[in-house]
Amino acid sequence: MRFFIGLLLFSLVLSASTGMAQGSLFEPFDCRAEVEIINRIEKEKQQRELAIRDSINKAEGLIALQKREELNKILEYSQNGWMHWSTVDNFTFGKNRGGLPMITDLTALHPYFRDKVARLIFLCKQKGIELEIVETFRTHAKQDEYKSMGKKYTRSGAGKSKHQYGLAVDLVPIVNGEPEWHNKALWKKIGLIGEQLGLRWGGRWRYLYDPGHFEWTGGLSVYDLAQGKLPYIPKQELNYPCIEDDLHLLSRYWEQWETEQASYATNNP
Numbered sequence: 001m002r003f004f005i006g007l008l009l010f011s012l013v014l015s016a017s018t019g020m021a022q023g024s025l026f027e028p029f030d031c032r033a034e035v036e037i038i039n040r041i042e043k044e045k046q047q048r049e050l051a052i053r054d055s056i057n058k059a060e061g062l063i064a065l066q067k068r069e070e071l072n073k074i075l076e077y078s079q080n081g082w083m084h085w086s087t088v089d090n091f092t093f094g095k096n097r098g099g100l101p102m103i104t105d106l107t108a109l110h111p112y113f114r115d116k117v118a119r120l121i122f123l124c125k126q127k128g129i130e131l132e133i134v135e136t137f138r139t140h141a142k143q144d145e146y147k148s149m150g151k152k153y154t155r156s157g158a159g160k161s162k163h164q165y166g167l168a169v170d171l172v173p174i175v176n177g178e179p180e181w182h183n184k185a186l187w188k189k190i191g192l193i194g195e196q197l198g199l200r201w202g203g204r205w206r207y208l209y210d211p212g213h214f215e216w217t218g219g220l221s222v223y224d225l226a227q228g229k230l231p232y233i234p235k236q237e238l239n240y241p242c243i244e245d246d247l248h249l250l251s252r253y254w255e256q257w258e259t260e261q262a263s264y265a266t267n268n269p
């Protein structure tokens, strides 16, 4: 009897303990809380992504707007670029140079020559010589004006000067704020620097000694240039990938300046 009671108690304890174990193992799992958390995380992620996308769109919109404005500026410049070229009036450098203004903009020059001139100005500055640009590109009308002013100005008529092809520049050193036209030693220093850059220097010319004048034609004569030929840039130079386009635009500006100054010359005989 004692044995049976003991067995009964034992089985009761066993069933109770296993029952407890079964209760914790198979109790129905409430996943709602977890789903809620997942949903919330997902929602936040989406909101973050939307915010990022929104700010990217805004930034892109802003960039697009800036780009369009820049493009408009470039377009405006390419339409009327010639109007933006810097000029100086007669007597700016203390000499009578006629009624038509002189174009002093470096961008009015053939790009390869322009960079040589910029280098010349830079190298002179390094040696303490301050150069001012007197004239870069010169129209046929302006050339004719010089011709009409007498032999000490030029012996070349319209189309005969390298200035008409953007391949010549006139410079003057400035000493104590004044143009120094008659300092031969100073001219020589400048001339030698220009020659080292491969430029032809007017200070070598016996007739019409022209020390402020530098030119480069890549071996072409004025006759070649008048025929519409343009000098080749040396092959080792890689800085001019768009030279054809640049020259095309430049020619258009030169033509616009021709029209402008030709009409001025007609109206102010």
Ligand SMILES: [Zn+2]
Pocket: 163, 168, 169, 170, 210, 212, 213, 214
């Ligand atoms: Zn010149």
